[in-house]
Amino acid sequence: MARVLTPRAEDFPRWYQDVIAKAELADNGPVRGTMVIRPAGYAIWERMQSDMDNRIKAAGAQNAYFPLFIPESYLRREAEHVEGFSPELAVVTHAGGKQLAEPVVVRPTSETVIGEFMAKWISSYRDLPLLLNQWANVVRWELRPRIFLRTSEFLWQEGHTAHSSYDDARAYARDILHNVYEDFMRQMLAIPVIVGLKTARERFAGATSTYTLEGMMGDAKALQLGTSHELGQNFAKAFDIVYSSAEGRSEHAWTTSWGVSTRMLGGLIMCHGDDNGLRVPPRIAPVQAHIMIVKEGDGVAAEAAKLRDALRGAGIRVGFDDRTDTPFGRRAVDAELKGYPVRIEVGPRDLAAGNVVIVRRVAGTKTPTPIADAVSAVTAALEEDQQALYDEALARRQSLTVDVSDVDAAIEAATTGWARVPWSAVGAEGEAKANAVGVTVRCLTRADGSVPGSEDEPDLVAYLARAY
Amino acid sequence: MARVLTPRAEDFPRWYQDVIAKAELADNGPVRGTMVIRPAGYAIWERMQSDMDNRIKAAGAQNAYFPLFIPESYLRREAEHVEGFSPELAVVTHAGGKQLAEPVVVRPTSETVIGEFMAKWISSYRDLPLLLNQWANVVRWELRPRIFLRTSEFLWQEGHTAHSSYDDARAYARDILHNVYEDFMRQMLAIPVIVGLKTARERFAGATSTYTLEGMMGDAKALQLGTSHELGQNFAKAFDIVYSSAEGRSEHAWTTSWGVSTRMLGGLIMCHGDDNGLRVPPRIAPVQAHIMIVKEGDGVAAEAAKLRDALRGAGIRVGFDDRTDTPFGRRAVDAELKGYPVRIEVGPRDLAAGNVVIVRRVAGTKTPTPIADAVSAVTAALEEDQQALYDEALARRQSLTVDVSDVDAAIEAATTGWARVPWSAVGAEGEAKANAVGVTVRCLTRADGSVPGSEDEPDLVAYLARAY
Numbered sequence: 001m002a003r004v005l006t007p008r009a010e011d012f013p014r015w016y017q018d019v020i021a022k023a024e025l026a027d028n029g030p031v032r033g034t035m036v037i038r039p040a041g042y043a044i045w046e047r048m049q050s051d052m053d054n055r056i057k058a059a060g061a062q063n064a065y066f067p068l069f070i071p072e073s074y075l076r077r078e079a080e081h082v083e084g085f086s087p088e089l090a091v092v093t094h095a096g097g098k099q100l101a102e103p104v105v106v107r108p109t110s111e112t113v114i115g116e117f118m119a120k121w122i123s124s125y126r127d128l129p130l131l132l133n134q135w136a137n138v139v140r141w142e143l144r145p146r147i148f149l150r151t152s153e154f155l156w157q158e159g160h161t162a163h164s165s166y167d168d169a170r171a172y173a174r175d176i177l178h179n180v181y182e183d184f185m186r187q188m189l190a191i192p193v194i195v196g197l198k199t200a201r202e203r204f205a206g207a208t209s210t211y212t213l214e215g216m217m218g219d220a221k222a223l224q225l226g227t228s229h230e231l232g233q234n235f236a237k238a239f240d241i242v243y244s245s246a247e248g249r250s251e252h253a254w255t256t257s258w259g260v261s262t263r264m265l266g267g268l269i270m271c272h273g274d275d276n277g278l279r280v281p282p283r284i285a286p287v288q289a290h291i292m293i294v295k296e297g298d299g300v301a302a303e304a305a306k307l308r309d310a311l312r313g314a315g316i317r318v319g320f321d322d323r324t325d326t327p328f329g330r331r332a333v334d335a336e337l338k339g340y341p342v343r344i345e346v347g348p349r350d351l352a353a354g355n356v357v358i359v360r361r362v363a364g365t366k367t368p369t370p371i372a373d374a375v376s377a378v379t380a381a382l383e384e385d386q387q388a389l390y391d392e393a394l395a396r397r398q399s400l401t402v403d404v405s406d407v408d409a410a411i412e413a414a415t416t417g418w419a420r421v422p423w424s425a426v427g428a429e430g431e432a433k434a435n436a437v438g439v440t441v442r443c444l445t446r447a448d449g450s451v452p453g454s455e456d457e458p459d460l461v462a463y464l465a466r467a468y
Numbered sequence: 469m470a471r472v473l474t475p476r477a478e479d480f481p482r483w484y485q486d487v488i489a490k491a492e493l494a495d496n497g498p499v500r501g502t503m504v505i506r507p508a509g510y511a512i513w514e515r516m517q518s519d520m521d522n523r524i525k526a527a528g529a530q531n532a533y534f535p536l537f538i539p540e541s542y543l544r545r546e547a548e549h550v551e552g553f554s555p556e557l558a559v560v561t562h563a564g565g566k567q568l569a570e571p572v573v574v575r576p577t578s579e580t581v582i583g584e585f586m587a588k589w590i591s592s593y594r595d596l597p598l599l600l601n602q603w604a605n606v607v608r609w610e611l612r613p614r615i616f617l618r619t620s621e622f623l624w625q626e627g628h629t630a631h632s633s634y635d636d637a638r639a640y641a642r643d644i645l646h647n648v649y650e651d652f653m654r655q656m657l658a659i660p661v662i663v664g665l666k667t668a669r670e671r672f673a674g675a676t677s678t679y680t681l682e683g684m685m686g687d688a689k690a691l692q693l694g695t696s697h698e699l700g701q702n703f704a705k706a707f708d709i710v711y712s713s714a715e716g717r718s719e720h721a722w723t724t725s726w727g728v729s730t731r732m733l734g735g736l737i738m739c740h741g742d743d744n745g746l747r748v749p750p751r752i753a754p755v756q757a758h759i760m761i762v763k764e765g766d767g768v769a770a771e772a773a774k775l776r777d778a779l780r781g782a783g784i785r786v787g788f789d790d791r792t793d794t795p796f797g798r799r800a801v802d803a804e805l806k807g808y809p810v811r812i813e814v815g816p817r818d819l820a821a822g823n824v825v826i827v828r829r830v831a832g833t834k835t836p837t838p839i840a841d842a843v844s845a846v847t848a849a850l851e852e853d854q855q856a857l858y859d860e861a862l863a864r865r866q867s868l869t870v871d872v873s874d875v876d877a878a879i880e881a882a883t884t885g886w887a888r889v890p891w892s893a894v895g896a897e898g899e900a901k902a903n904a905v906g907v908t909v910r911c912l913t914r915a916d917g918s919v920p921g922s923e924d925e926p927d928l929v930a931y932l933a934r935a936y
Contacts, residue, residue, distance in 0.1 A: 027585065030542070031572050034535035036585055039600070042532050064510050067502035068536075068574075068605055068621050069558075074498070090537075090563040092574065095620075096609035097555050104499050106536075106560065106574070117495065117504055132507070137536055137605065141564035152563075153536050 004333055007275050012219040017147070019269055023278050023337045026147050026265075033145035033152030040338060041265060043286035045155065048264055049135065051188055051284070052157065055180045059172075061131040061159055066113050068137070069104040074112035077238040081111065084205020088140040090152075106139040111206065111231070111257055114160045115239030122243050122253060125164050129172065133159040148266030149223070149468045156261035162241055162253040169254035170209075170230055174451070176258045177211045177228040185225055189264065190281040190390040191215040191271050192397055193225060194463055196443025197452050201431055204257075208232035211451060214442045214463065216397040217270035220417045222442045222465040225267050228258035266468070272389050278339030279361055281389050282382035287319035289378050290340035292331060295324055297348025304346040307356065307374055314375050316382070336361065342381050344374065362388045401463075407433055410464040414439040423460035439464050472801060475743050480687040485615075487737055491746045491805045494615050494733075501613035501620030508806060509733060511754035513623065516732055517603065519656055519752070520625065523648045529599035529627055534581050536605070537572040542580035545706040549579065552673020556608040558620075574607040579674065579699070579725055582628045583707030590711050590721060593632050597640065601627040616734030617691070617936045624729035630709055630721040637722035638677075638698055642919070644726045645679045645696040653693055657732065658749040658858040659683040659739050660865055661693060662931060664911025665920050669899055672725075676700035679919060682910045682931065684865040685738035688885045690910045690933040693735050696726035734936070740857050746807030747829055749857050750850035755787035757846050758808035760799060763792055765816025772814040775824065775842055782843050784850070804829065810849050812842065830856045869931075875901055878932040882907040891928035907932050 004022060006014040020026050025041035028034070037045065053063070069092065075082045090106040093099060107113070114132065122130060135157050142152045159176060163169040177195060185191045198210040207229035214222045235241065236252040245251050272279040282288050289311055293304050301322065311318045319340060321331055335343045345357040355368040358377055362385040369377050400417030404410050407430035410419035414434075423444050426434070431441050442463040446452050452460055472490060474482040488494050493509035496502070505513065521531075537560065543550045558574040561567060575581070582600065590598060603625050610620045627644060631637040645663060653659045666678040675697035682690045703709065704720040713719050740747040750756050757779055761772050769790065779786045787808060789799055803811045813825040823836040826845055830853040837845050868885030872878050875898035878887035882902075891912050894902070899909050910931040914920050920928055 027588070029535035029537070030539050030581065030584060031535060031537040034537055036535065037533040039530035039532050043530070045533075046531060062507035062511070063514060064507050065505040065513075065623065067497035067499060067504065068607070069497070069499040069502055071498050087565050089565075090560045092558045093561045094571075095558040096611065097557075103562075113498065116498060120495070139536070143564065155533065 004337065005275060005277060008218055008273075013146075015273075015275075016266075016270060019273050019277055019337070020147055023339065025269070025278075028147065029153075031152070033142040035147050035151045035153070037155075037262065044268065044280065044284060045262060045265060047284050047286055048188070049157075052180070052184055052260065053135070055184060056133050056157065056159065059131075059175060059180055061133040061161065063134060064132050065134050065136070066107075066110050066117070068107055070107050070110075070113045072103050072105055074116065075105060077112065078206045078234055080234075081206035085109070085140070088142075090139045090141055107136070108138055108140045109257070109259075110134065110136070110138075110158055111160065111235050112239070115235045115241060115255070118160070118162050118253070118255070119239050119241045122162060122241060125243050125245050128162060128164040128243060128253065129168060130162045131159075131172075132161065133157055146266075146468070148262055148269070151262075154262045156259050158257060158259040161256045162236070163255070164243065164245070164251070164253065166232075166254050169256050170453075173209075173211065173228045173230050173256040173258065176256075177213070177451070181213055181226045181228065181258075181260060185213055185215070186390065188281065188283050189268055189271075190386055190393060191225065191267060192390060192394040194397075194443060194445065195451055196445040196463065197455060198227075198443060199428075199431060199441050199455055201428070201435075202441065204229045206231060206234050208234065209454070212443050215267050215271055216393070216400065216418060217267070217468070218273060218396075219270070220396075220400045220465075222418065222463070222467040223263070223267045223270065224442070224467065225264055226258070226260040229256060231255040231257060271393055273339070277337035279389060280339040280341060282341040282386045285339070285341050286317060287338075287340050288317045288342065288382055290319035290321065290335055290343040292328070292335065292343055292345050293322045293324055294328055294345050294347030297351065300346055300348055300351060303351055303371065307344065307346065307371065310375050311378060314379060316375075316378060341385050342378050344378070360385060410434065410462075411437055411439050414465050417465075418442070419464040421462050421464060423455065423462040424458075426462050426464070434464055438466060440467050442467060472805065473743060473745060476686055476741075481614075483741075483743075484734075484738060487741050487745055487805070488615055491807065493737070493746075496615065497621075499620070501610040503615050503619045503621070505623075505730065512736065512748065512752060513730060513733060515752050515754055516656070517625075520648070520652055520728065521603070523652060524601050524625065524627065527599075527643060527648055529601040529629065531602060532600050533602055533604070534578050534585070536575055538575050538578075538581045540571050540573055542584065543573060545580065546674045546702055548702075549674035553577070553608070556610075558607045558609055575604070576606055576608045577725070577727075578602065578604070578606075578626055579628065579703050580707070583703045583709060583723070586628070586630050586721070586723070587707050587709045590630060590709060593711055593713050596630060596632040596711060596721065597636060598630045599627075599640075600629065601625055614734075614936070616730055616737070619730075622730045624727050626725060626727040629724045630704070631723070632711065632713070632719070632721065634700075634722050637724050638921075641677075641679065641696045641698050641724040641726065644724075645681070645919070649681055649694045649696065649726075649728060653681055653683070654858065656749065656752050657736055657739075658854055658861060659693065659735060660858060660862040662865075662911060662913065663919055664913040664931065665923060666695075666911060667896075667899060667909050667923055669896070669903075670909065672697045674699060674702050676702065677922070680911050683735050683739055684861070684868065684886060685735070685936070686741060686864075687738070688864075688868045688933075690886065690931070690935040691731070691735045691738065692910070692935065693732055694726070694728035697724060699723040699725060739861055741807070745805035747857060748807040748809060750809040750854045753807070753809050754785060755806075755808050756785045756810065756850055758787035758789065758803055758811040760796070760803065760811055760813050761790045761792055762796055762813050762815030765819070768814055768816055768819060771819055771839065775812065775814065775839065778843050779846060782847060784843075784846060809853050810846050812846070828853060878902065878930075879905055879907050882933050885933070886910070887932040889930050889932060891923065891930040892926075894930050894932070902932055906934060908935050910935060
């Protein structure tokens with residue numbers, strides 16, 4: 001059989017591109033760095049969105065929509081913010097057949113424009129907290145684009161909130177970090193993320209603290225899967241987000257922002273994919289059980305349709321392939337590539353014995369199963385394989401993370417995995433040294449794995465790795 | 469009591485702006501013509517999206533996402549298309565700190581870029597029909613912007629399909645028109661749209677036929693609420709969308725496109741709103757029943773919470789207002805403004821008699837109702853008032869549409885309503901005459917109300933009106 005994908009061990013980036021192309025997840029767009037998300041990829045994104053949106057609403061935030069176009073002058077109001085984003089901006093200079101008096105930037109993120117409206121909408125402490133979220137496209141011009149990971153345009157949600165105190169803002173940024181993002185990534189994406197604090201060098205432009213969720217990919221590199229920022233009063237001061245307190249004093253609000261993006265699709269592929277293609281965790285999979293008619297025969301189509309209805313009745317998302325004019329082998333390879341957690345082969349021979357064959361993508365097992373047991377067998381397989389993917393990713397992260405005691409050893413360890421090293425042995429100087437050879441401090445945690453309040457806490461642990 | 473809104477009869481456009489501001493639906497964005505959709509407005513849009521998305525998927529289309537940025541050269545490939553859109557384009561000339569070699573346009577619609585990818589993805593008749601949809605923002609620079617109706621950036625869905633025959637493309641464009649759009653607008657938005665064919669003059673740039681859905685607003689003007697286009701082989705030829713037929717011949721595909729946008733929010737406001745504010749049809753309302761605690765008292769909060777849970781248990785979307793530190797009158801005015809279909813006042817006096825008061829937004833009735841009957845009373849009210857809004861809009865359209873026999877009479881009739889006139893008495897010349905005084909041919913229908921295949925059919929009826 002012809003090789004379908006470049007093996008991961010041979011060339012991981014090439015394998016990644018192959019999976020995206022062969023599983024029909026996405027294509028490069030015509031403008032450099034942009035992407036087309038194809039139906040198979042978009043269906044996964046829709047499920048991510050829907051689950052995440054429920055979680056965000058449960059955390060009390062309301063969805064809204066702010067404009068794509070932002071006056072250039074807005075970006076300049078927060079000094080670090082403009083410095084961080086200027087090199088990545090796309091600028092509209094002409095519109096409606098004329099040169100614009102003031103060029104407008106295509107939003108790279110919406111802190112500035114949302115800050116402007118928070119200032120209009122907030123007057124009293126009764127208006128706080130103001131908890132907003134939007135699902136939108138954003139643009140950051142990329143010199144080295146890679147589909148889903150770094151694209152000039154990507155889709156994301158960006159939450160923006162304003163609070164009446166430092167403590168409340170911090171608590172909310174951390175609520176999103178843990179109860180929305182971390183839980184989603186572990187439970188739905190089956191990715192055992194490390195959650196921690198970014199160093200000053202890696203912080204979001206304009207933030208006072210940036211929290212991050214880092215996943216280990218199949219090549220042992222790190223991928224930042226989401227961030228939650230405390231913005232202090234920086235944007236409140238730049239945009240006059242002021243409220244009168246219960247005591248009647250005029251105070252600046254404390255704001256946060258937080259986001260996850262289509263980058264999670266890249267993380268899903270690179271965390272769980274294998275040499276046969278994608279493996280989609282069952283809870284997020286648009287198709288959980290894929291019924292394939294092996295070949296026509298007495299009652300085959302009718303039994304397959306009955307099984308489809310029974311599975312749907314049990315709340316399982318079902319695909320159905322009756323393209324018997326295409327060779328079965330090719331269709332089976334395609335099902336592997338697309339990563340359906342379970343496929344169910346229905347053919348005349350097994351059916352004569354009252355069976356269908358259940359093929360599990362993660363374990364690779366093929367089990368003849370009495371039709372009457374198929375729904376419960378599939379249900380159990382989906383539960384188990386969600387866990388199996390998580391366990392496999394966790395085992396990899398644990399086996400490829402090594403404890404070292406200085407920067408040089410951490411840099412060395414980062415050639416094959418992640419290094420865990422006392423932050424006191426690294427510091428800003430060690431961080432610069434690591435960066436010079438392509439290794440970054442992914443995040444800082446406390447020794448017990450919890451998230452520190454600042455990088456000045458004693459006894460912090462730094463994770464160093466190569467990253468996407 | 470101070471006047472909350474400008475009365476419609478005094479100044480309808482001003483009333484419209486007032487409702488949008490006071491019901492906190494939207495704001496003008498900082499860049500001319502853009503808008504901020506606030507949570508109360510966005511929640512309605514989300515429900516529109518969700519219901520429409522289900523219908524689109526039921527019609528067999530799959531969601532995907534195509535880039536915001538389109539090379540300028542793509543637009544030029546279809547002659548009518550570029551001519552139609554050029555004056556409205558926003559153009560990015562600088563990105564990543566440099567001038568771009570080829571400027572890129574911000575998509576005004578995606579026929580061109582999707583055409584390019586259809587050409588890549590389609591090779592055989594087996595790949596057809598290809599049925600795609602995307603939810604996205606688009607940009608058309610507006611000289612006379614008005615929130616929701618004509619904004620420089622708006623949100624929409626755009627469907628794009630390719631077919632192997634003229635008949636199949638036509639059937640699909642009409643399936644979307646009737647079974648997705650018309651049914652949604654009548655059943656969910658309670659807007660009794662007239663569905664018809666656009667004249668050559670009003671057709672989409674690049675289409676061979678454009679179908680439209682037109683609603684009558686509270687000021688008797690027409691609003692185009694959605695369109696579905698047959699594009700013939702125009703885009704297939706411009707973008708080489710070619711397939712090999714079952715007989716092995718190379719053929720150009722036949723394509724369609726169709727869209728509805730945040731403009732529907734404007735239609736909802738202007739079709740159903742009254743001098744007290746918004747009236748949201750129950751099926752689309754994010755809050756269907758709004759519980760208001762009149763004032764604190766023995767067991768009031770507990771009863772209100774119990775009622776909330778009972779209503780939610782019955783599948784009703786419930787709002788809850790216990791801000792008893794704000795005067796009740798002000799809160800009641802606010803509830804009217806926001807157009808909740810039903811509000812339920814819970815206060816100590818009624819509660820002592822075992823009652824709550826059910827206030828219906830459409831009828832204006834206030835009915836003391838035993839708590840035990842509240843859920844069934846609310847359920848019935850929601851059903852009835854969905855229908856009542858539709859009936860009211862239909863009665864207005866019928867009473868303000870007059871049959872006339874020539875263009876001059878139609879122009880006259882369009883000062884106060886819609887004119888229905890034989891198309892043979894109008895023609896291209898009559899249409900130009902009407903346009904010159906701000907009256908347009910909204911659409912053509914057959915005498916029995918069905919949608920004609922071409923404007924050359926005999927005995928067609930033209931609807932003439934002033935329009936948004």
